Amino acid sequence: MVGMTAAPGQQTDRELVTRVATGDRAAVRLLFMRHHARIYRFVARQTGSDMMADDIANEVFLELWRQAPSFEGRSEVSTWLLGIARFKALSMLRKRKEVAIDEDAAAAIPDGADSPEVALMKDDKAAALRRMVNALPEEHRTVIDLAYYHAKSVTEIGEIMSIPVATVKTRMFYARRKLGEALQAAGFERGWP
């Protein structure tokens, strides 16, 4: 995860998890400070709900507190936390039946009062692209978020989303193609597709 590398003299995430496993509350607070914002944003993007993001992000770190002894360092700590967060978010969404998680589920993040057409006319390309990223289907936007914002590898994204590596690549391909097509449809030049 970007920005999560321990500075000189600072304990690594894994070292902190080892401390957490011994019951060190200060260590879990340190991990909370390092990772909470990104976990919160990840869940907010998944659910479109600040309240759910708040609840689930807290639960993720409580899970870290409870399950630290079982963490064996096979993954980065941030990858482990994102995997827990995604599962909890999907579970809560299904329980509440608020959002269908499928190809048609668009991002639920509200962003302004203008219609998409009016807003696009007013936007520059960067703003339009932000809107288009937000409007990607959930499974595509999550791959984009995990690669671009959370700096995760193909393998790590597969682990977080419980999907094969090949599926990560094809989802990235279609996500980027949809962004390109949307940009072209809005009148912006795009080299690909």
Place this chain on the structure above:
Amino acid sequence: MSTDNNASEAMSRRDELEAMLPFYLNGTLVGADLAAVEEWLGADPQALAALEEAEAEFSATAASNEAIRPPADALSRFSRTLEAEAGPARAASGSSSLARLWDRFMAVPSGVAWATAAVAVALVLVQALVEPGGRGGPVEIAGTEQGDLPFVLVTFKPQATLADVSAFLADQGATIVSGPAPGGIFKIAIVATTGAEYDRIVGLIAAQPFADTVTKGRRPENGG
């Protein structure tokens, strides 16, 4: 479920390179993939334009995420909750992952004849998955017939018993193929050829008293 699971054959080499650009930018591309992208960037003038597009997506995604502001009092509220928590669950000294798994959800009532074939298969799979190298965590079975089956992700309630789980697995032909992942998540393969059949079985799982959370995974495309 997306149709892109089976779309890799339709991707051209150029498409594959385009799909790898985000991982080139985030610094996680390695080995042959990294070499291929670097060679492409050095040889094809269009590649640099493509890299600029990826950089724009990078910036847009970062901006969209950074615009989300977590509550300012999140740490203090979490700290209060944390103080009320007992200490972390201790790994049982000297016990295997399988033993801990048994402790977790297999509180077998004495005298229960639980050794059905389905359970035996499931437990062998679970043991094979959690034992090698003493590593638990999320794992996949490569090259097994379960790898291509529809699946569902399930967590079990603490009071779930082996009898409950085994009876259901035997009746439905379902099999635990991996787990436990973080959070106690198990991946259960389901023998279903249609989406409707898959939905029916997932619904049955969700209705079981042993099931805590149920999350759909791979679902057959046909039949709804």
